[in-house]
Amino acid sequence: MTYPPGQHGLPHQSHGQPNHHQYDQQSQPQQPPGWQLPPPQQPPGWQAAPPPPPQQYGWQPAPPPSPQPANKGGKAGGAVGTILAIVAAVWLIGQAGSDSDSSSAGPGQDTAAVDEASTDSSGPAPKGSAVRDGKFEFTARKVDCGKRRIGSEYLDKRAQGQFCLVHVKVANIGSEPQLFDDSNQKALDASGNEYAADTEAGIYLENSEAFLNEINPGNSVNGILVFDVPKGTKLTAMEFHDSPFSGGAQVLLR
Numbered sequence: 001m002t003y004p005p006g007q008h009g010l011p012h013q014s015h016g017q018p019n020h021h022q023y024d025q026q027s028q029p030q031q032p033p034g035w036q037l038p039p040p041q042q043p044p045g046w047q048a049a050p051p052p053p054p055q056q057y058g059w060q061p062a063p064p065p066s067p068q069p070a071n072k073g074g075k076a077g078g079a080v081g082t083i084l085a086i087v088a089a090v091w092l093i094g095q096a097g098s099d100s101d102s103s104s105a106g107p108g109q110d111t112a113a114v115d116e117a118s119t120d121s122s123g124p125a126p127k128g129s130a131v132r133d134g135k136f137e138f139t140a141r142k143v144d145c146g147k148r149r150i151g152s153e154y155l156d157k158r159a160q161g162q163f164c165l166v167h168v169k170v171a172n173i174g175s176e177p178q179l180f181d182d183s184n185q186k187a188l189d190a191s192g193n194e195y196a197a198d199t200e201a202g203i204y205l206e207n208s209e210a211f212l213n214e215i216n217p218g219n220s221v222n223g224i225l226v227f228d229v230p231k232g233t234k235l236t237a238m239e240f241h242d243s244p245f246s247g248g249a250q251v252l253l254r
Contacts, residue, residue: 124237124250131249134242135174136215141167143235143253150226151204161230163201166238166253168210171220180221182210184241187227188250189234195227202226 125131130139147163149156166187170180182197189195202208202225210223227235239248 124252127252127254129251131240131251132173133240133249134246135172135176135178136180136240136242137171137173138238138240138249138251139169139171140238140251140253141169143167145229145233145235150201155204157198157201157204159201159228161228161233163198164227164229164233164235165205166225166227166235167222168225168238168240169220169222170215172215172217175217177214177216178242180210180213180215180223180242182208182223182225184244184246185210185225186239186241186248187225187229187235188237188239189229190236194239195229195235198226198228201228 128139130137132138143164143166145162145164147159147165149158150163151157164187172178182202183199185197187195187197197210199211202210205224205226208224208226209221210225213221213223215221225238229235234254236254237250237252239250241248
């Protein structure tokens, strides 16, 4: 028996696919009008990060350089250099004072009796004169030039030009021992050229008595100074010194 649609209290349903629209409306809860989802909750103290600064293009000034620590080593080195300079200055002043004191006459002598040649600054003393510088009195006796070699068969030295030997007497007129050194002495020619003593050649020379010879007060030595000069050179004067820092005294050789 068939029943017509809509009868017997049964709703009419069409055969085939179910009505999904009805299912979706029944499954979703109904919200009142104007309702919106609440904003998400953030933990206490949370703050949104600031937006990054806009990127700039083009040239930007370089950041200033960071300060460098002070160079303590440089300061220490400068202080040490200053101390050494002060010590050297004090030492030089002491040497100058010693030379000044030693330039006076010997013990028991009047300063007015000092040889005028040692204090005369007008020029060299005449040949054969005794001149004084500091604690020494010098007398040049003779000059011998033209030697090409000095020494023995096994130990000798050859001259670059020629050797000139200056024979000199050195007397200590002071009150203390004084060291006579050939390296403090100078020879001069007619043109004013200065020549240093050849210490090595002087060592090979027998009885030179001019290399680091300490002379006591009142004593004297006969020394030989050796100079290596060009061939044909004639020495005309000597400049004697009792120390490297003394004023010196000149005497003619011819």
